[in-house]
Amino acid sequence: MNIRRVVLTGFMGSGKSTVGPLLADALGWNFVDVDQEIESRSGASASFLFQTLGEAAFRGYEFSVMSMCLDTTETVIALGGAAVDLDIARRLLSVCNDCWIVFLDGPFDVLIARCLSQEGSGDATYRPLLRDREAALAHYAIRREWNREIAQQIIDVSRSAGEAIAASIVNRLLP
Numbered sequence: 001m002n003i004r005r006v007v008l009t010g011f012m013g014s015g016k017s018t019v020g021p022l023l024a025d026a027l028g029w030n031f032v033d034v035d036q037e038i039e040s041r042s043g044a045s046a047s048f049l050f051q052t053l054g055e056a057a058f059r060g061y062e063f064s065v066m067s068m069c070l071d072t073t074e075t076v077i078a079l080g081g082a083a084v085d086l087d088i089a090r091r092l093l094s095v096c097n098d099c100w101i102v103f104l105d106g107p108f109d110v111l112i113a114r115c116l117s118q119e120g121s122g123d124a125t126y127r128p129l130l131r132d133r134e135a136a137l138a139h140y141a142i143r144r145e146w147n148r149e150i151a152q153q154i155i156d157v158s159r160s161a162g163e164a165i166a167a168s169i170v171n172r173l174l175p
């Protein structure tokens with residue numbers, strides 16, 4: 001197995017940005033968070049871009065940043081929760097032979113509760129979906145199917161802490 005990058009995917013609140021740096025440290029690799037990369041490349045906040053460009057253009061931009069991240073090696077990449085909404089993004093991920101795609105899965109209520117507590121502590125990315133619980137549930141269900149299709153490893157994040165999740169990914173990667 002010649003894996004050159006790990007891609008973390010999952011619904012908002014699944015811990016991609018928490019597990020990512022822990023995993024990168026354990027592997028001695030770099031960590032890239034696509035949401036943060038969008039902000040540092042554009043010089044604007046995701047919320048500003050989303051509101052100014054509109055959702056479709058924002059998703060297109062997010063896809064181009066994700067593609068650039070996939071050009072790197074020895075990198076752990078945390079996708080935004082909505083990355084898999086685009087058919088082209090799912091296809092790109094599914095043909096990435098040297099990517100190890102990990103779906104951080106968990107019950108809807110647990111993930112939403114985590115997002116709300118992150119919002120309360122001011123420690124959160126811009127999450128428009130959080131305002132509409134019914135839409136969030138519909139997105140959760142369809143993204144769960146898509147994430148299950150593209151992932152090589154699926155982890156229930158409600159059962160383990162970030163360190164244990166990172167360790168279980170390392171265990172699958174190292175011989």
Ligand code: S3P
Pocket residue numbers: 010011012013016035046079080081082125126127128129
């Ligand atoms: C989104 C999740 C966010 C962010 C954007 C949209 C979503 O990423 O990309 O606000 O629709 O689920 P996280 O999964 O990192 O929260």
